[in-house]
Amino acid sequence: MLRVSGLFVVVALGCLLIADVHITTLDPWSELQRMALGFATPDFSAVGDIGWVLVRTVAFAFCGVALGAVGGFVLSQFFHVGPVRWVCAFIRAIHELFWALIFLQMFGLTPLTGVLAIAIPYAGICAKVYAETLEEADLRASKVLAPGADMVSAFLYARLPTVWVHIKNYTSYRFECGLRSSAVLGFVGLPTLGFYLETAFSEGHYSEAAALMIMFYILIASLRYWMRVRLIGLYALIAPFLLGGGVEIQMTNIVRFFTVDIVPSPLRGHDVFAAGVLPDFAGWLWMMLSDMALPGIVATLILTQIALVGTGMLALMMFPLISDKFLGRFGRSIGHGVLVVIRSTPEFILAYIFLQLWGPSMLPAIVALSLHNGAIIGHLIGRFSNQLVLRPDHATGINLYAFEILPRIYGQFLAYLFYRWEVIMRETAILGILGIATLGFFIDSALSEIRLDRAMFLIVVTAILNIGIDILSRRIRGRLHLSDTAQQLKK
Amino acid sequence: MLRGVSMSINDGERVALIGESGAGKSTLISVLQHRYAADTAFVPQDLGLVGNLSVFHNIYMGALQRHSMAHNVLNLVWPRPSEIARVRPIAEQLGLGDKLFSKVGELSGGQQQRTAICRAIHQGGPALLGDEPVSANDQHQSRVIMDAITTSFDTVVLAMHDVELALEYSTRIIGIKDQNIAIDVAADQVTRADLDFLYMK
Numbered sequence: 001m002l003r004v005s006g007l008f009v010v011v012a013l014g015c016l017l018i019a020d021v022h023i024t025t026l027d028p029w030s031e032l033q034r035m036a037l038g039f040a041t042p043d044f045s046a047v048g049d050i051g052w053v054l055v056r057t058v059a060f061a062f063c064g065v066a067l068g069a070v071g072g073f074v075l076s077q078f079f080h081v082g083p084v085r086w087v088c089a090f091i092r093a094i095h096e097l098f099w100a101l102i103f104l105q106m107f108g109l110t111p112l113t114g115v116l117a118i119a120i121p122y123a124g125i126c127a128k129v130y131a132e133t134l135e136e137a138d139l140r141a142s143k144v145l146a147p148g149a150d151m152v153s154a155f156l157y158a159r160l161p162t163v164w165v166h167i168k169n170y171t172s173y174r175f176e177c178g179l180r181s182s183a184v185l186g187f188v189g190l191p192t193l194g195f196y197l198e199t200a201f202s203e204g205h206y207s208e209a210a211a212l213m214i215m216f217y218i219l220i221a222s223l224r225y226w227m228r229v230r231l232i233g234l235y236a237l238i239a240p241f242l243l244g245g246g247v248e249i250q251m252t253n254i255v256r257f258f259t260v261d262i263v264p265s266p267l268r269g270h271d272v273f274a275a276g277v278l279p280d281f282a283g284w285l286w287m288m289l290s291d292m293a294l295p296g297i298v299a300t301l302i303l304t305q306i307a308l309v310g311t312g313m314l315a316l317m318m319f320p321l322i323s324d325k326f327l328g329r330f331g332r333s334i335g336h337g338v339l340v341v342i343r344s345t346p347e348f349i350l351a352y353i354f355l356q357l358w359g360p361s362m363l364p365a366i367v368a369l370s371l372h373n374g375a376i377i378g379h380l381i382g383r384f385s386n387q388l389v390l391r392p393d394h395a396t397g398i399n400l401y402a403f404e405i406l407p408r409i410y411g412q413f414l415a416y417l418f419y420r421w422e423v424i425m426r427e428t429a430i431l432g433i434l435g436i437a438t439l440g441f442f443i444d445s446a447l448s449e450i451r452l453d454r455a456m457f458l459i460v461v462t463a464i465l466n467i468g469i470d471i472l473s474r475r476i477r478g479r480l481h482l483s484d485t486a487q488q489l490k491k
Numbered sequence: 492m493l494r495g496v497s498m499s500i501n502d503g504e505r506v507a508l509i510g511e512s513g514a515g516k517s518t519l520i521s522v523l524q525h526r527y528a529a530d531t532a533f534v535p536q537d538l539g540l541v542g543n544l545s546v547f548h549n550i551y552m553g554a555l556q557r558h559s560m561a562h563n564v565l566n567l568v569w570p571r572p573s574e575i576a577r578v579r580p581i582a583e584q585l586g587l588g589d590k591l592f593s594k595v596g597e598l599s600g601g602q603q604q605r606t607a608i609c610r611a612i613h614q615g616g617p618a619l620l621g622d623e624p625v626s627a628n629d630q631h632q633s634r635v636i637m638d639a640i641t642t643s644f645d646t647v648v649l650a651m652h653d654v655e656l657a658l659e660y661s662t663r664i665i666g667i668k669d670q671n672i673a674i675d676v677a678a679d680q681v682t683r684a685d686l687d688f689l690y691m692k
Contacts, residue, residue: 140535140537140538140539140540141539141540141541141552143535143539144533144534144535144539144610145552145555145556146532146553146554146555146556146614146616147528147529147556148556149555149556149563150555150556150559150560150563152560152563152564153555153558153560153563153564154555156563156564156567157541157544157548157551157552157555157563157567158541158552161541161543161544162541162542162543164543165543
């Protein structure tokens with residue numbers, strides 16, 4: 001385990017040498033002061049508007065996750081079929097924001113765009129987790145059922161209840177993720193939190209931005225009080241009406257998207273076998289690969305590797321904040337507060353804030369990704385460390401950390417970290433939209449030039465890269481015998 | 492594993508399989524269960540209950556095959572009064588009347604065992620197969636259970652560890668020793684002492 005960790009650290013240091021981590025803004029400190037002042041004096045005067053923004057953010061999250069969970073559940077029933085598994089892997093390898101960018105081209109700025117952008121990747125993730133959960137279900141009750149019961153009844157009575165708690169917890173965790181996804185969708189123009197946050201930031205209204213963020217934290221922290229199984233029916237009835245309006249969906253746009261827009265330009269309107277078409281296409285492919293895909297992949301990988309190690313280091317530093325081995329009740333409650341705030345802020349928003357401070361380079365992305373993911377893993381291993389039982393005369397302070405705790409949590413920690421690898425990569429790619437030269441940057445540029453064929457090609461490349469990392473991470477987890485611990489992570 | 496065992500059980504017989512643990516009773520029961528699954532109710536040693544569902548739903552599960560899918564789904568979400576009326580007397584008979592809507596996972600071992608037996612009774616049919624169905628209950632409760640079983644099913648085959656109880660409620664005793672049938676007699680022709688050899692090394 002140590003050798004693998006060392007290897008990753010060396011790779012990350014190497015990446016750090018080539019990476020662009022300069023601060024380009026002239027006076028980052030004064031901006032930081034203004035921001036800090038804004039966050040110290042949140043302005044709730046526009047509370048009515050903030051309320052509506054949050055309602056709409058929740059509505060998009062709810063509709064998206066509900067649709068994704070139902071779709072994922074249906075898919076999970078066919079997960080033993082190879083092609084279904086592949087489709088799920090593919091759709092979950094594409095980030096919500098990329099889906100949103102695709103659907104924007106098809107449906108325009110409509111509620112459907114936002115809902116599908118969440119629902120589709122979430123369906124892919126839920127399908128996998130539900131299928132794995134059901135596979136581990138207790139079959140003893142199914143075995144004694146009298147023959148002749150129909151499949152649906154048998155499933156609902158004898159199988160589903162045995163894993164219900166797990167599925168419920170996982171789905172509510174997904175809903176929390178959905179809230180973050182929904183908030184971030186505002187950055188591409190949907191009427192959710194991100195939209196208003198970007199406006200407030202770009203106009204320097206930090207007090208307003210602070211009020212929005214604080215309300216968002218309260219929303220997430222109070223989730224378990226208002227997201228109840230009994231209320232889901234009610235929410236499902238009203239949520240679709242709270243998504244707001246949008247432009248009318250044009251069938252011609254959808255048809256054009258599939259038949260013209262995403263067809264590589266050298267092939268558009270040409271017979272594939274006509275003279276000169278195929279060489280043109282080959283040239284296009286080469287240009288795409290050498291000018292965009294490869295530089296994008298390299299930057300994405302560099303940023304991912306640095307952020308992965310940064311995540312690990314921050315997680316190891318932050319987990320004592322909530323561990324009863326290091327802090328008392330009072331200290332832990334503050335620690336919990338800190339970690340909740342950091343992990344409830346979507347990476348995208350963190351990166352956006354740091355970008356305002358430091359200007360475009362890899363630095364804002366590295367810090368944002370490391371903080372957010374570090375807080376998540378710190379929370380998980382902090383909780384894990386609370387289950388450890390130490391001998392009464394154990395060491396204290398740094399010795400306690402280094403000799404008693406760290407060796408015991410390290411396997412678990414690596415399992416979480418490698419599981420997070422693919423998530424970090426997905427996010428790294430998407431941060432390109434903010435101007436960091438990862439794959440998302442090239443996708444965003446292609447879209448703003450209305451070259452959808454290029455954008456689609458790069459999105460597919462991104463998805464393949466993600467699937468590759470997922471496979472690699474599973475291999476390493478298997479090699480280090482960490483595979484069984486990853487299961488607990490999903491809870 | 493059992494080797495070269497052949498036996499036949501007639502309708503209306505109440506058979507007790509007795510013998511040391513590990514002698515092969517459970518194997519025999521599961522062989523019988525596989526062969527006669529279509530018309531026997533079954534109480535396995537692990538009970539086959541769903542801990543997350545209520546006693547009512549676990550008992551009702553014995554009758555899934557008698558109802559339409561829609562009825563089953565509705566009854567899962569919102570227990571039908573007609574089904575409660577059918578299930579309640581069975582539960583009351585075995586002292587579970589006040590636990591009808593408790594989660595099975597929260598009950599004691601004896602109560603869980605009785606829930607599984609109620610399910611089998613609700614499933615009905617001509618025959619019951621059970622693997623140690625009273626092991627977690629006391630003397631008194633065991634008799635209540637045995638009464639209920641013998642009045643609900645014509646043919647009963649039970650693996651039992653309590654020889655007294657087996658003699659009291661069975662018409663036929665099959666003793667298993669070393670993976671084989673060691674004795675097969677009518678219950679009124681043996682005494683407890685005659686069966687002691689099954690438990691000796």
